[in-house]
Structures are given as structure tokens and as C-alpha cells.
Amino acid sequence: MSNENVISVDGLTKRFGHFVAVDHISFDVKRGEIFGFLGANGAGKTTAMRMLCGLSLPTEGKATVAGFDVYTQNEQIKKNIGYMSQKFSLYENLTVKENIRFYAGIYGKSDQFIRQKTEKVLEQLHLTNEADKLVGSLPLGWKQKLAFSVAIFHEPGIVFLDEPTGGVDPVTRREFWNMIYEAAANGITIFVTTHYMDEAEYCGRVSIMVDGRIEALDTPSMLKQQFDAASMDQVFLKLARKAERSDN
Amino acid sequence: MKQFVSLIKKEFHHILRDRRTMFILLGMPIAQIILFGFALTNEVKNARIAVYDQSKDIATAALITEINSSRYFDIENNLNSYKEIEETFKKGSIKLAIVFPQNFHDDLQHFNKAQVQLVTDASDPNTANALSNYATAIIKDYENRITNDRKLPYTIKTETRMLYNPQLKGSYSMVPGVMAMVLMLVCTMMTAITIVKEKELGTMEILLVSPLKPIKIIVAKAVPYLLLSIVNISTILLLSVFVLEVPINGSLLLLIFESVLFTLVCLAFGLLISASTGSQQIAMFISLTGMFLPTIMLSGFMFPIENMPLPLQIISNIVPAKWYYSIVNAVMIKGAGIEIVWKQTLVLAGITLLLLALSIRKFKIRLA
Amino acid sequence: MKPVVVDHITKTYSSKKDKVTALNDISFEVEEGELFGIIGPDGAGKTSLFRIIATLLVQDSGKATVEGLDSVKDYKEIRNILGYMPGRFSLYQDLTVEENLNFFATIFNTTVNENYDLIKDIYSQIEPFKKRRAGKLSGGMKQKLALSCALIHKPSVLLLDEPTTGVDAVSRKEFWEMLKKLKQQGITILVSTPYMDEAGLCDRIALVQNGEVLSLDTPQGIIDSFENPLLAVRSNDMLKLLKRLKSARGVDDAYPFGEYHHVVLQKNYNKDDLSDYLVKEEPGTEIISAQPNIEDCFMNLMKN
Numbered sequence: 080m081s082n083e084n085v086i087s088v089d090g091l092t093k094r095f096g097h098f099v100a101v102d103h104i105s106f107d108v109k110r111g112e113i114f115g116f117l118g119a120n121g122a123g124k125t126t127a128m129r130m131l132c133g134l135s136l137p138t139e140g141k142a143t144v145a146g147f148d149v150y151t152q153n154e155q156i157k158k159n160i161g162y163m164s165q166k167f168s169l170y171e172n173l174t175v176k177e178n179i180r181f182y183a184g185i186y187g188k189s190d191q192f193i194r195q196k197t198e199k200v201l202e203q204l205h206l207t208n209e210a211d212k213l214v215g216s217l218p219l220g221w222k223q224k225l226a227f228s229v230a231i232f233h234e235p236g237i238v239f240l241d242e243p244t245g246g247v248d249p250v251t252r253r254e255f256w257n258m259i260y261e262a263a264a265n266g267i268t269i270f271v272t273t274h275y276m277d278e279a280e281y282c283g284r285v286s287i288m289v290d291g292r293i294e295a296l297d298t299p300s301m302l303k304q305q306f307d308a309a310s311m312d313q314v315f316l317k318l319a320r321k322a323e324r325s326d327n
Numbered sequence: 328m329k330q331f332v333s334l335i336k337k338e339f340h341h342i343l344r345d346r347r348t349m350f351i352l353l354g355m356p357i358a359q360i361i362l363f364g365f366a367l368t369n370e371v372k373n374a375r376i377a378v379y380d381q382s383k384d385i386a387t388a389a390l391i392t393e394i395n396s397s398r399y400f401d402i403e404n405n406l407n408s409y410k411e412i413e414e415t416f417k418k419g420s421i422k423l424a425i426v427f428p429q430n431f432h433d434d435l436q437h438f439n440k441a442q443v444q445l446v447t448d449a450s451d452p453n454t455a456n457a458l459s460n461y462a463t464a465i466i467k468d469y470e471n472r473i474t475n476d477r478k479l480p481y482t483i484k485t486e487t488r489m490l491y492n493p494q495l496k497g498s499y500s501m502v503p504g505v506m507a508m509v510l511m512l513v514c515t516m517m518t519a520i521t522i523v524k525e526k527e528l529g530t531m532e533i534l535l536v537s538p539l540k541p542i543k544i545i546v547a548k549a550v551p552y553l554l555l556s557i558v559n560i561s562t563i564l565l566l567s568v569f570v571l572e573v574p575i576n577g578s579l580l581l582l583i584f585e586s587v588l589f590t591l592v593c594l595a596f597g598l599l600i601s602a603s604t605g606s607q608q609i610a611m612f613i614s615l616t617g618m619f620l621p622t623i624m625l626s627g628f629m630f631p632i633e634n635m636p637l638p639l640q641i642i643s644n645i646v647p648a649k650w651y652y653s654i655v656n657a658v659m660i661k662g663a664g665i666e667i668v669w670k671q672t673l674v675l676a677g678i679t680l681l682l683l684a685l686s687i688r689k690f691k692i693r694l695a
Numbered sequence: 696m697k698p699v700v701v702d703h704i705t706k707t708y709s710s711k712k713d714k715v716t717a718l719n720d721i722s723f724e725v726e727e728g729e730l731f732g733i734i735g736p737d738g739a740g741k742t743s744l745f746r747i748i749a750t751l752l753v754q755d756s757g758k759a760t761v762e763g764l765d766s767v768k769d770y771k772e773i774r775n776i777l778g779y780m781p782g783r784f785s786l787y788q789d790l791t792v793e794e795n796l797n798f799f800a801t802i803f804n805t806t807v808n809e810n811y812d813l814i815k816d817i818y819s820q821i822e823p824f825k826k827r828r829a830g831k832l833s834g835g836m837k838q839k840l841a842l843s844c845a846l847i848h849k850p851s852v853l854l855l856d857e858p859t860t861g862v863d864a865v866s867r868k869e870f871w872e873m874l875k876k877l878k879q880q881g882i883t884i885l886v887s888t889p890y891m892d893e894a895g896l897c898d899r900i901a902l903v904q905n906g907e908v909l910s911l912d913t914p915q916g917i918i919d920s921f922e923n924p925l926l927a928v929r930s931n932d933m934l935k936l937l938k939r940l941k942s943a944r945g946v947d948d949a950y951p952f953g954e955y956h957h958v959v960l961q962k963n964y965n966k967d968d969l970s971d972y973l974v975k976e977e978p979g980t981e982i983i984s985a986q987p988n989i990e991d992c993f994m995n996l997m998k999n
Contacts, residue, residue, distance in 0.1 A: 119863040120834045216713065219737045246860065246889045248736030248904065249990050250997050253950045260934050275890075276864060280953040299954060310953065312864065312892075319865045333801035337790065344789045529785035533844075536749050536779045537802045538771065692770070694751045 083110045085237055085268045086131065090140035093126050100126040102291035103140065110236070113259060113269040115282030119319040122288040124272055125241070131270070132239055133157050145236045158186065161230035161267075165242030168226050171215030175206055178214055179229055186233035200228045220251030224258060231262055238262065240271040244278065256281055276312035287315060289322050330539060334547035341521065342551055352517065356509045356559045360566045363501040374458055375403040376423040377415055384432035386441075393469055394425065399461045412446060423447050423458045435483070442484045459485075502567040503655035504628030506586065507648040509559050511593050511622050514552050516614040518597030522548055523610040526601075532694065541690050549594045556590045557583075576662030582655065585668070588675050589651040593618070595682035596647075602689040622648035650675045696763045698852050698883040699725040699748060704757035706743050706906075717743040719906040720757070725852075725885055730878045732897030733887040734989065740906040741887040742782055745856040748885070749779045761852055775803075778850030778882075782857045784837050788830030792821055792840055795829050796847060803848030813880065814843045817873055835866035842873065846882075853877070855886040859893065871896045891990040902993050909996040917992050923947060923962055926969070927955035927985035930977050939976060945969060948998065957991060 086108035093101040101123045108114045118124045129135040131144050133153030142149045145159040162168075169178045176197065183193045201207045204224055214222060223243060231238050240259075244252045256278065263269050271282065279285050279299060286296040295302055295318060299311055308314045342349055376394075380387050395402045403421050406412055412424045426444040428434075434441040445462050447455035463485045470483045525531040534544055560583065567573040575582065596618055604610045623629055625639065626648035632640055643649050650671045657663035657671075665672070706718040717740045725731045733741050746752040748759050750770035759766040761773045786795045796818070800807045811818075821836050821843075829840060838858060845853065855874075859867045871893065878884060886897070894900045895914045902909040902917070910917050930936045937956055940949035945964035949956055960966060966984070973980045987995075 119865055120861075246737035248739075248997065249891060249994050250950075251736075256951060257937075264934065274861075274863060277953040281951055315864050316868065319863065322865070330802050330804065333798055337787065337794075337798050340790055340794065341787070528788075529781050529783040530787060532746075532749075532751060532781045533779065533785050533799070534802070535751055536774050536777060537799075538775045538804065539802050693753060694746060 084108065085110050085146075086114075086142075086144050086270065088131070088140070088142045091127065091130060091137050091142050092139040093123075093130060093135065094138045099291050101130070101137075104288070104291075104293045105140075106286055106293065106296055108237075108268055108270065110268055111263050111266050113263050113271065113281065113283045115279050115285035116270060116272045116288070117279055117285060117315060118272075118288030119322055122319075122322065123291040124288055127288070128239060128241060128270075128272070132160060132162060159236050161233065161235040161238035163226050163230040163238070163240050163243055165245045169214045169222065169229065172213060174211050174213055175201070175217075175225060176210045178225070179232060182229045183232050188233055196232060200232065204228060220247050220254070223247055224251070224255055227255065227258055227262075231267055235267065237268040237270060240269065242272055242274060244273065244275065252278075276310065276315055279311040279315070285311070287318050289318050294318050294321075331543055331547060334539075334543060335550050338521070338547060338551045342555070348517075352513055352555060353558065353562075355512065356505070356563045357566065359505045359509060360502070360563055360571065363505050372398060373401050374399060374422045374454070375420060376400050376425065376458075377404050377406050377412065377421045378402055379406040379409070379412055379424060379426045381429045382427045382431035384430075386432035386435055387427045390427075390443075390466065390469055391425075394462065394465055397461070397465055399458070416446075422454060423462065425462065440482050440484065445485055501628075502563065502571065502573050503652050503659060504626065506560065506563050506655060507589070507622055507626060507628065507651050508619070509563065510556055510586065510590050511618050511648065513556050513559060514590050514593030515597040515600070515618045516611060517552055517555075518548060518594050519600040519604075519610040519614050520607050522598070522601035523604060523607050526605055527607060535692065535694070541692055542687065545598055545687065545690060549598070552594060552597075553587070553590055556593075557587070560586045573660070575659050577658035577664060581665055581668075582658050585651065585654045585658065585672065585675070588672065588679065589647065592647045592651075592675060592679045592682060595679055595686055598686035599682055599689060602686055602691065618648075621646045625649060626652045628652050645678075647675060647678050650678075697724045697760075698727055698729075698762055699731075699885055700758075700760045701744070701748065702758045702760075704744070704747060704754045704759060706740075706747065706752065706754045716906050718747075718754070721903070721906065721908055722757075723901050723908065723911055725883060726899075728878065728881050728883055730874060730884045730886065730896075730898045732894055732900040733885070733903055734889075734891060734894045734897075734900050734993070735887075735903035736889050738905075739903045741903065742856055743906075744903075745779075745781075745854050745885075745887060749777060749854055750774060775848075776851050778845040778848070778853040780841050780845040780853075780855045780858055782860065784841060786829045786837070786841055786844060789828060791826050791828055792832070793825040795840060796843055799844040800847045805848050807847065810847055810849045813849055813877075814846050816876055817846075818843045834862055835869065838862060838866065838870060839873075842870075846877070851883065853882050853884045855884065857887050857889065859888055859890060867893070891988070891993055894989040900989070902989075902996060904993075904997055910992070914989060917989065918987055921987040921992050921995060923995070924960040924964070924966055925985045925987045925991060926958040926960065926966055926982055927952065928958055928973065928980065928982050929955045930973075930980040932977075936973075936977070936980070939973070943969060943972060948994070950994065952991075955985070957985060959991070959995065 084107040089105045090103045091101060092099065092103050104127060116124055116128070126135065130137050130149055131142060133149060133156040137149060144156045147155040147159070149156065170181070173181065179197050179200065180193060201210055206221070206225065209217065214225070217225070227243060244255055247255065259269055273279065282299065284296065284298050285302060286293050288294070295305070295314070297305065302314050303309065303311065306314045306317050308317060378391055380391065391402065394400050404415065406415065406424070415421050424446040426446060428442055431441050443466060445459045447459050466483055466485055525534065564575065568575060597614065600610050600613050600617070604613060625643040625646045632643050632649070635643070654668045654671045657668050701721055701723050704718055704721050708715045708717060721744065733744065735741055743752060747754050748761060748766060750766050750773050753767055762776060764772050766773060790798065796807055817839050821839050824832065824836065829837065832840065859870055862870070874884060874886065897914065899911070899913050900917065901911045912920070928936065928940065933951070933956065937949060937951065940946055940956060940958055945961050945968065946958055947961050948959040958969070960969065970982045973982060
């Protein structure tokens with residue numbers, strides 16, 4: 080992990096009419112960091128994430144992602160990030176290989192690059208024999224791992240993961256986190272949301288959003304100390320119980 | 328019974344709260360009547376035409392006056408050569424040119440025969456056809472009138488081909504067609520979509536695990552659309568009588584009865600579609616291709632069935648809209664009673680029963 | 696008579712290309728008044744199982760009964776006595792809270808007043824919003840409404856298919872508290888969930904994976920059957936530690952577990968040997984004995 084900030088957010092705000100979905104949030108994320116972005120349903124996580132991915136314009140505040148401004152340079156941001164959502168983001172009726180080809184093609188990678196890297200990725204995932212199978216026929220855990228590989232296939236600086244492990248079995252969930260660790264070790268910054276509180280412990284730093292504001296931000300162990308809690312689950316409950324609004 | 332009422336109430340809530348859909352459902356017949364009644368009609372009024380009269384005698388003068396006084400034509404200019412005709416067409420200022428050859432009156436007097444040439448702008452084939460039909464009709468009229476006084480008939484040969492059914496008033500045939508289309512859209516498509524929507528939302532799961540009988544679910548889905556269709560039928564009839572000035576010559580009761588029968592066919596078809604698909608998109612697609620296109624193409628409303636190749640003529644018999652169209656045409660325009668349309672009515676009733684039986688049988692008491 | 700009996704049920708889905716076995720010879724019985732949990736990840740076959748019991752699907756072989764009634768033959772009777780909450784939020788979004796509740800009461804041939812006692816605790820929380828359309832409710836409130844609707848006809852058996860999926864930790868806690876209260880009123884509840892940490896809140900659980908029951912017991916019983924010694928280990932470089940653990944002697948399995956790594960030792964292996972080795976490699980490594988929880992058990996069962 081270096082000291083370079085790849086995401087830097089200052090007073091970022093999003094209003095929908097009178098409703099303040101995201102209320103002056105500020106934080107920095109360093110290169111290679113695994114940053115956990117937690118919050119109850121409706122706390123404003125998704126809205127904040129959309130702004131950082133260049134999908135939605137902030138109402139107020141400043142933010143740069145991979146060095147690009149979210150107001151004016153959202154095209155460059157999109158080129159330099161990877162994104163994977165809780166809802167499976169690959170095409171079920173395309174094969175494993177076709178999916179990789181398609182997504183890599185979107186990012187304008189050369190044929191040679193795609194060919195070589197596809198082989199490597201399939202090998203890592205132990206999917207070489209399944210390369211020509213339809214993605215729809217794979218078990219959920221494999222799909223999620225494949226989706227993550229696809230999201231970082233074009234070697235982005237940052238990858239946004241929106242509840243990547245929902246409903247996945249415990250063993251695959253850990254395999255998935257191994258992949259995250261490896262990606263982080265290779266210098267990819269990980270920005271991840273999750274409903275599994277044990278996964279919050281795997282993050283370098285964790286922020287917890289309540290009612291559109293960031294109420295806590297630190298390493299898991301510091302947070303537990305600060306809130307006098309035995310686990311992240313308790314930290315989360317202590318904070319989220321205060322919430323006045325819920326869901327979107 | 329309470330269950331049933333509650334189901335229907337719920338359906339009405341769905342319809343009434345989806346303002347946009349309701350607006351479309353109620354506004355569509357109005358839009359269609361206006362579209363088909365005015366804009367898309369192949370009736371042409373006050374078309375500008377030209378005359379190239381090489382004869383300039385009393386017969387041509389009489390005919391020209393006759394044509395000019397009809398509401399279809401306005402004689403724009405008199406031309407003096409074929410070349411001029413071509414030029415005027417190129418400028419696009421006329422739609423039809425009437426050419427009288429030399430000695431028109433003499434020919435009529437001595438040989439009892441004469442010729443008229445109708446030149447139309449075929450780049451707009453519909454208008455061209457309609458205009459030549461109108462002109463021919465006027466000429467035939469004149470021919471009949473002068474023949475009355477004589478033993479040997481006069482014949483004035485017009486040089487155009489009869490490509491099209493002469494329809495002297497467009498909206499007459501449009502109204503029954505629009506009725507068929509609107510009912511189809513409201514009943515078939517909307518019924519199919521509302522049931523499939525419940526499958527997609529997962530609410531069908533809950534309805535199925537409740538003690539409700541499937542037949543109740545089906546009928547409750549159909550009732551609101553049946554009522555909505557009756558509203559639509561009334562709108563169409565009112566609009567056609569008061570705006571398009573198409574009279575209802577036959578029995579209004581019979582017309583409504585037949586329309587309700589046709590509505591049932593559509594509902595049954597919609598139910599059948601919903602029973603065999605799982606997504607709103609597919610339901611919509613099937614209703615459009617399976618019901619809507621055949622209604623437009625094969626019901627006789629846009630294209631005369633008798634001009635179709637034999638296989639299509641045979642296929643048209645299974646299109647319910649064909650029967651409904653011919654019933655409405657007969658009852659509304661020609662003033663026919665049940666003694667004339669009973670055969671078509673029986674066919675429609677047969678199709679209804681068949682489709683209903685099929686859809687109730689296909690309605691699943693379980694998922695998948 | 697057992698409220699729910701599932702007896703050697705198998706269900707496969709076949710498409711042109713391949714055959715997927717959703718349920719493979721599953722059997723269990725739920726006792727009167729029990730809160731029984733089906734715990735397993737997505738794709739384990741939970742939804743298929745619930746749909747078969749709810750008479751919405753027909754199994755390939757085997758038999759399911761609810762209060763002695765056969766799920767295929769007596770589906771009409773079962774539909775009268777069953778409360779069912781499907782996985783997705785399945786209420787009418789364009790009807791208000793009140794209208795939804797009244798509607799479901801009517802189609803089950805009852806009224807809201809008749810069984811208000813049963814849902815009072817739950818419904819009173821959303822009653823202030825009864826004129827609001829269901830689609831405009833928050834996730835937690837939707838869940839409460841769905842549960843009220845499933846309960847309105849006073850079912851003797853309640854089936855809840857993944858009621859807490861996609862719901863945040865706070866709402867999940869609240870939901871389980873509601874289930875506990877319902878259980879006290881004598882309703883038999885069968886609930887499924889992918890969250891292993893919810894297992895402890897059930898009376899008995901079946902751990903399922905790939906359409907098969909891995910283990911069936913009380914949560915404590917399942918934990919007790921975890922025979923290997925379990926350690927929790929942590930150091931400054933967790934990634935390096937995990938790699939070291941995986942290749943260490945006597946280690947059956949090692950995986951991240953919250954702030955620690957859990958280490959499953961081979962049964963006859965002495966934990967002190969591992970401690971010595973780890974501390975030698977990296978001084979300051981913290982090693983403590985750990986109590987397995989359901990997730991440890993699940994992973995252990997998955998491996999075997």
C-alpha cells in the first residue's frame with residue numbers, strides 16, 4: 080500500500096429534491112487498500128458509489144477517482160475502474176470465454192492481450208475446461224469469482240464491488256476474499272460493500288454510513304475499541320440502530 | 328363471492344392507479360378513430376386535377392362540368408398537349424389528368440363509343456387509385472344518364488385499371504376495423520400482461536397457495552377489461568356516429584352483443600397467452616404478432632380478402648377479427664339483422680368456447 | 696402428527712442440454728411448534744423445497760405432507776392452512792398497506808379483525824403508514840407487511856423462504872425477534888436463510904448444500920459434532936499467515952474468520968506444536984482456542 084490517494088472525497092453531497100441521500104461525506108482511499116463501505120439499507124451507500132463511478136452527478140462537494148474529477152471527467156473514470164454488482168453482472172447466455180472477450184473488448188484491449196490473459200485467468204479460476212460452457216450453467220460461486228476476474232481483467236486502478244458475496248456459500252466466500260487480497264497486493268484498490276459483518280473484518284479500513292453521513296471510519300480493530308464492541312457486527316448494530324430512515 | 332369481489336376490486340385498483348396505462352387504454356380508441364377516420368382514409372377530397380380536352384365539344388363540356396362540380400375534384404388547369412401533362416405532374420400540382428381524344432362527341436353519336444384517358448400520379452398509389460375510381464364513377468354516371476334516352480347504349484371507355492375496391496366513403500369500412508383492433512389491444516394484450524405481471528412480481532405464488540379457485544382468478548382478471556372494453560365500444564360508436572357521420576343502420580343491441588362476444592374471444596386469447604409465457608415482454612410480443620397483425624392483415628379491414636391468394640384466404644377463416652369485422656360491417660353499415668349474421672356469430676362463439684376451454688385447461692394450479 | 700414431513704424428496708430440472716438436480720433425496724420432519732431452519736447458500740435447493748411443501752411444485756419422487764395432508768393430492772386443503780412468504784417481496788406495490796392486508800384476508804376467507812391478535816405486534820409497527828402504497832415502504836416495513844399478510848388467516852404452518860436476504864443487519868435482528876414471538880403463539884415455522892449466523896436462532900436446523908442435507912440437529916448438536924480442535928490465529932500480516940497455515944503440518948483447513956484465521960487441526964494433532972512453529976516464524980502471533988460456530992461446521996461438512 081502506498082500513500083497515494085486514489086479516491087479522495089470531500090463534502091460530497093447528493094440531494095433528490097428535499098431528500099439528502101448523501102450528506103457531506105469525506106474520506107480518502109489509498110492505492111492497494113481494501114476499503115469497506117458499510118451501511119444499512121437506504122443509508123446512501125448505493126448513491127455514493129454511483130457518484131464515485133461517474134454514473135451520477137453530485138449536488139455538492141468534491142471527489143476525484145483515480146485522479147479524475149467526478150464532475151467533468153467521468154469518461155476517464157469509467158476507463159480506469161472496474162465494477163461488479165451483487166446482481167450477477169455477466170451474460171448468462173454467453174460462454175465464459177465470450178463474456179471475457181466481450182468485457183475486455185469494451186475496454187479496447189488488444190486481441191493478443193485478451194488471448195493471453197484469458198488463458199491465465201481461466202487457469203487461476205480452474206475454469207479451463209468450462210471455457211466454452213454457458214455462464215448460466217455455472218454454480219453461483221463460480222459465477223461471482225468469474226465476474227470479479229472480469230471486473231479487473233482490464234487492470235483498472237480501482238474496483239468497486241457492490242455486495243459481491245451475497246448468498247454465496249462460506250467456502251466460496253473465502254475463496255472470493257482470497258482473490259480480493261491478491262488483487263489488492265497487486266496494487267488494485269478495492270472498494271467493497273457487504274452485508275456480512277465478518278467480511279468487514281477483512282477490510283483494511285471500514286466506513287459506516289448512517290442516514291447519509293459517515294458516522295465511523297477506521298480500521299476494524301480501532302472501531303471495535305472505539306465502540307467498546309467485541310465484533311464488527313456489534314459496532315454496526317450500535318450505529319445503525321440510531322438510524323432514522325431505512326431503505327431506499 | 329366476497330373473495331371474488333375483492334379480487335375484482337384489486338384489479339380495478341391496478342388499472343386506476345396506473346394513470347398512464349389507463350390514459351392509453353381510454354384514449355386509444357379516440358386516437359385510432361381519428362387517425363383512421365381522417366388521416367389514413369383513402370377518401371380524397373378536392374383533389375386538384377387537369378383536363379386536356381382535344382375535342383372541345385358539348386359532350387366533353389358536360390362531363391367536365393360534372394367532374395368539376397363533384398366534391399372530389401377541383402379542375403386546376405386546362406392543358407393543350409401531352410407534354411404539358413407531364414410537366415404539370417412533375418411540378419406536383421395535380422393528382423390526375425383527364426384526357427379527351429379528338430371527336431369525342433362525334434364518336435359517341437356515330438359509333439356509340441368513346442374513350443377517355445385517366446392519367447394518375449402513381450407515386451402515391453392509394454390516392455391515384457381512389458381518384459381514378461371516383462372519376463370513372465362520375466363518367467359511368469354520365470354515360471348512364473345519356474343512355475336513358477336511347478335504344479342503343481352509349482359506352483364511354485375509361486382507360487384505367489380497376490386495381491382497388493371502389494370505396495366511395497372511407498370511414499365506413501374503418502369503423503368496424505378500428506373496433507376490432509381496439510378490443511383486441513385492450514383485451515388480449517392487457518389481460519395477458521396483467522396475469523404475467525403477477526407471475527413476474529411473485530404475487531401469483533401467493534394467490535396460488537391461497538384457497539382461491541383458479542377459475543376465480545381468471546374471471547376476476549377478465550371482468551375489469553370486459554367493462555373497459557364496453558366503455559371503449561361506446562366511445563367508438565359515439566365518435567363514428569357524431570364525428571365521422573357513419574350511421575348505425577342495424578340494431579344497436581345486436582352490435583353490442585356481438586362486440587361483447589368478440590371481447591370474450593380476445594380475453595380468452597389473452598388468458599391463453601398468459602398461461603404459456605412467463606414474461607411481460609414475450610406476452611406483449613405474442614399478442615402483437617399473434618393477434619394484432621392478423622387482425623390488420625387478414626380481417627378484410629385493410630386489404631380485401633377476395634384479392635388474396637387462396638392459402639391466405641383459407642387462413643383468414645381462423646382469424647376471429649375477420650368474422651367480427653364482417654358482422655359489424657353487415658350490422659352497422661348494411662343494417663343486417665341476426666338472421667343474416669348468425670353464421671358468423673356461431674363461428675365466433677365456437678372460437679370463444681374453444682379458446683376459453685384451452686386457457687382454463689392450460690392455467691396452471693402450480694408454478695412451472 | 697408431524698406438521699411438516701419431507702420424505703425422500705428428489706426434484707430435477709431438465710433443459711435440453713443438461714439436468715440439474717435441485718433436491719437429492721431430502722428427508723426431515725418438523726415438530727409441532729418448532730422453529731426449523733433450512734440453512735444453505737443460494738442454489739442449495741431451498742426455494743424448490745419450499746415450493747414443493749407449499750404445493751406450488753411437484754417433486755419427481757418422494758412425499759411431502761403438511762399436517763398429514765399430501766402436497767400433491769391434497770393441495771387444496773393445504774392451501775387453507777399454510778402461510779407462505781416467497782423469497783421476493785410479493786405484495787401488490789400499487790395497493791396500500793391496508794388494502795394489501797384486507798385483500799389477503801378476504802381471499803383466505805377471513806377478516807383482519809378476526810385474527811388481529813396474531814399480527815398485532817407486527818402490524819402495529821406499520822399501521823401508522825397504512826395509507827401508504829406498499830411499493831413506497833422501506834425494506835424492513837415491506838417485510839413486516841409481507842409477514843402480516845402471510846399470517847392473516849392464522850395458518851398452522853408458516854413457510855418463510857429467505858425472509859432476511861438482502862435485508863440489513865438491523866432489520867434482520869428485528870425479524871428474528873418477531874419470529875420468536877410467533878413461535879410462542881404455537882405456530883410451526885419453517886424458515887430458510889443463507890446467513891449462517893441466523894442458524895443459532897432456530898430450534899433445529901438442516902444444513903443443505905447442492906440439494907442434500909449435510910447435517911440435521913439442534914444448532915448446539917451440530918456444533919458439538921465438530922470433533923477437530925479449532926484455533927483462532929492472528930498476526931500483523933494476515934495474508935502471509937494464511938499461506939503459512941495452509942502448508943503447516945497437522946492443519947486440516949485454514950480460512951479467514953473475522954479478524955482471525957480459523958485453523959482446523961487434525962484430530963490427533965497437538966495444538967502446542969503448531970503454536971511453537973507459528974511463534975518461531977513470526978513472534979507476536981496470537982493463538983487461542985476457538986469455539987466452532989455453524990459456519991465452521993458448514994465448511995467442515997462441505998469438505999467431507
